[in-house]
Amino acid sequence: MTDLPLLSARGLTKFYGERLGCRDVTFDLHEGEVLAVVGESGSGKSTLLGLLATELAPSAGAVHYRMRDGAVRDLSELTEAERRLLLRTDWGFVRQDAREGLRMGVSAGGNVGERLMAVGARHYGNIRAAASDWLARVEIEAGRIDDTPKSFSGGMRQRLQIARNLVTHPRLVFMDEPTSGLDVSVQARLLDLIRGLVAELGLAVIIVTHDLAVARLLSHRIMVMRRGRVIETGLTDQVLDDPREAYTQLLVSSVLAA
Amino acid sequence: MRAAMRDDLPFPRTEVGKETEAYNFAYLDEQTKRMIRRAILKAIAIPGYQVPFASREMPMPYGWGTGGVQVTAAVLGPDDVLKVIDQGSDDTTNAVSIRRFFAKTAGVATTTKTREATLIQTRHRIPEEPLRDGQILVYQVPIPEPLRFLEPRETETRKLHALADYGLMHVKLYEDIARHGHIATTYAYPVEVAGRYVMDPSPTPKFDNPKMDMCAALQLFGAGREKRIYAVPPHTRVRSLDFEDHPFRIQTFKQPCALCGAEGGYLDEVVLDDRGGRMFVCSDTDFCEERRAAGHRGAMAADGDAAGETR
Ligand SMILES: Nc1ncnc2c1ncn2[C@@H]1O[C@H](COP(=O)(O)OP(=O)(O)O)[C@@H](O)[C@H]1O
Numbered sequence: 255m256t257d258l259p260l261l262s263a264r265g266l267t268k269f270y271g272e273r274l275g276c277r278d279v280t281f282d283l284h285e286g287e288v289l290a291v292v293g294e295s296g297s298g299k300s301t302l303l304g305l306l307a308t309e310l311a312p313s314a315g316a317v318h319y320r321m322r323d324g325a326v327r328d329l330s331e332l333t334e335a336e337r338r339l340l341l342r343t344d345w346g347f348v349r350q351d352a353r354e355g356l357r358m359g360v361s362a363g364g365n366v367g368e369r370l371m372a373v374g375a376r377h378y379g380n381i382r383a384a385a386s387d388w389l390a391r392v393e394i395e396a397g398r399i400d401d402t403p404k405s406f407s408g409g410m411r412q413r414l415q416i417a418r419n420l421v422t423h424p425r426l427v428f429m430d431e432p433t434s435g436l437d438v439s440v441q442a443r444l445l446d447l448i449r450g451l452v453a454e455l456g457l458a459v460i461i462v463t464h465d466l467a468v469a470r471l472l473s474h475r476i477m478v479m480r481r482g483r484v485i486e487t488g489l490t491d492q493v494l495d496d497p498r499e500a501y502t503q504l505l506v507s508s509v510l511a512a
Numbered sequence: 513m514r515a516a517m518r519d520d521l522p523f524p525r526t527e528v529g530k531e532t533e534a535y536n537f538a539y540l541d542e543q544t545k546r547m548i549r550r551a552i553l554k555a556i557a558i559p560g561y562q563v564p565f566a567s568r569e570m571p572m573p574y575g576w577g578t579g580g581v582q583v584t585a586a587v588l589g590p591d592d593v594l595k596v597i598d599q600g601s602d603d604t605t606n607a608v609s610i611r612r613f614f615a616k617t618a619g620v621a622t623t624t625k626t627r628e629a630t631l632i633q634t635r636h637r638i639p640e641e642p643l644r645d646g647q648i649l650v651y652q653v654p655i656p657e658p659l660r661f662l663e664p665r666e667t668e669t670r671k672l673h674a675l676a677d678y679g680l681m682h683v684k685l686y687e688d689i690a691r692h693g694h695i696a697t698t699y700a701y702p703v704e705v706a707g708r709y710v711m712d713p714s715p716t717p718k719f720d721n722p723k724m725d726m727c728a729a730l731q732l733f734g735a736g737r738e739k740r741i742y743a744v745p746p747h748t749r750v751r752s753l754d755f756e757d758h759p760f761r762i763q764t765f766k767q768p769c770a771l772c773g774a775e776g777g778y779l780d781e782v783v784l785d786d787r788g789g790r791m792f793v794c795s796d797t798d799f800c801e802e803r804r805a806a807g808h809r810g811a812m813a814a815d816g817d818a819a820g821e822t823r
């Protein structure tokens with residue numbers, strides 16, 4: 255292990271033309287650490303996640319990442335081939351809309367196996383065994399391996415996304431509102447599963463959510479965003495139990511009132 | 513036809529035969545042919561890579577091989593001998609009309625014999641007789657993009673080709689095995705060309721894939737509607753994609769050709785009557801006729817059946 259952060263963001267800023275996406279975001283994330291990014295709709299959470307995951311190009315600032323070989327790289331300097339390799343090996347991305355994170359016309363087994371095949375796996379039996387194993391770990395019945403996610407419930411689709419991402423043993427997983435839109439009981443089961451896997455695998459996670467209960471359950475640290483800026487950051491329990499900023503107090507109390 | 517690849521040759525322009533005054537040689541104007549030849553040269557230089565070209569309207573509908581026809585028109589020379597096959601047969605409407613088209617617009621000799629042809633335009637088959645140095649095989653291609661099944665966005669497929677990022681191709685094969693227990697893709701079976709680009713060999717049966725590998729002839733592929741040309745130069749490695757535990761295999765047929773007795777050829781099923789009577793015969797009609805002319809007989813060949821009269 256090392257004390258060097260896994261990922262460091264410095265002065266990350268994104269403008270969409272005139273409109274501000276996020277501004278001057280700076281933080282470090284260590285291996286195994288779960289960071290929640292909270293804030294109301296439009297506060298810049300998804301923009302920040304997009305910048306970190308190299309899906310958006312920053313207007314200013316930089317992200318550095320410590321690769322599997324230990325080299326710390328400026329993500330804007332990766333070649334397209336390196337970037338894609340990173341995205342499908344050492345990283346995962348679980349989307350709110352499963353249709354963006356899955357291939358809806360491909361079987362559950364094929365969805366999980368895709369990353370393995372992308373990095374050169376060419377033994378059908380081994381690919382299928384790995385897919386079965388991961389489907390079991392996310393509590394999808396073995397008998398559904400050849401069904402497409404079109405026939406899956408919302409909760410199953412999210413669990414399939416998780417299996418599809420974790421099959422290459424990533425160290426960092428981005429999640430954008432992974433539980434919103436699901437029924438409360440389904441949410442609870444999914445959160446439980448995520449919490450278990452994160453602890454077991456020692457994953458670092460950056461999870462975007464507008465739901466402070468999700469942040470409280472999963473994260474070690476929290477970053478509160480408002481109008482594109484980080485206005486408060488700290489240990490999750492401290493921030494939620496004793497918010498400094500008036501805005502955070504409002505957020506917390508609206509949850510309590512809900 | 514090697515000469516036809518050169519732009520500077522004084523091709524006959526409008527003086528081919530009596531009925532052809534209205535056409536330039538092989539129908540297309542010289543500028544268009546030069547443009548297509550440049551695309552072909554680039555395609556040959558980058559085996560398996562899809563080169564865009566400005567596909568022209570041809571006096572036949574898409575689906576009739578307008579891509580193949582344009583490629584043929586661009587490489588055809590006055591001394592060429594042209595053969596046209598459709599699913600292995602020289603005498604379907606499609607094959608006959610393309611052959612007539614070039615006989616009329618270019619005044620070239622035509623043949624049904626694979627051996628005699630210098631240029632063969634094909635829809636969905638490769639002749640059984642091994643091709644030789646100096647021959648050109650022109651394929652008619654409906655959909656040139658092998659990744660389209662799983663990735664409809666062209667911006668993305670282009671990137672995948674550029675990065676040789678072909679995992680998706682195996683996802684398709686994985687789905688086949690998961691669903692059918694084996695790789696059930698029998699047509700347009702994807703190949704890797706010269707260890708680099710993955711290519712759709714057009715809807716030929718996978719039976720023909722091994723013939724593409726190290727083939728002595730130049731193989732050119734034209735997709736008219738999709739405006740793409742690609743190529744496999746002579747003596748180039750062409751490998752069919754597969755899994756270690758599900759290796760590529762070609763179709764095999766239980767019985768020999770009912771007419772010529774050939775074993776190991778690609779057979780078509782022919783329905784004989786409405787009581788379930790049927791027979792399996794060579795899809796390559798020239799191959800079958802040659803064998804019968806040489807005295808070979810299958811189980812259902814009539815005695816004294818002369819070559820060429822059966823179908
Ligand atoms: N593609 C885009 N083009 C223009 N403006 C955008 C785009 N995406 C987001 N924005 C704007 O950036 C701001 C932050 O949006 P976003 O990051 O989606 O917030 P959140 O995820 O917290 O809801 C909003 O004002 C939003 O309208």
Ligand SMILES: [Mg+2]
Pocket residue numbers: 299300301
């Ligand atoms: Mg958002």
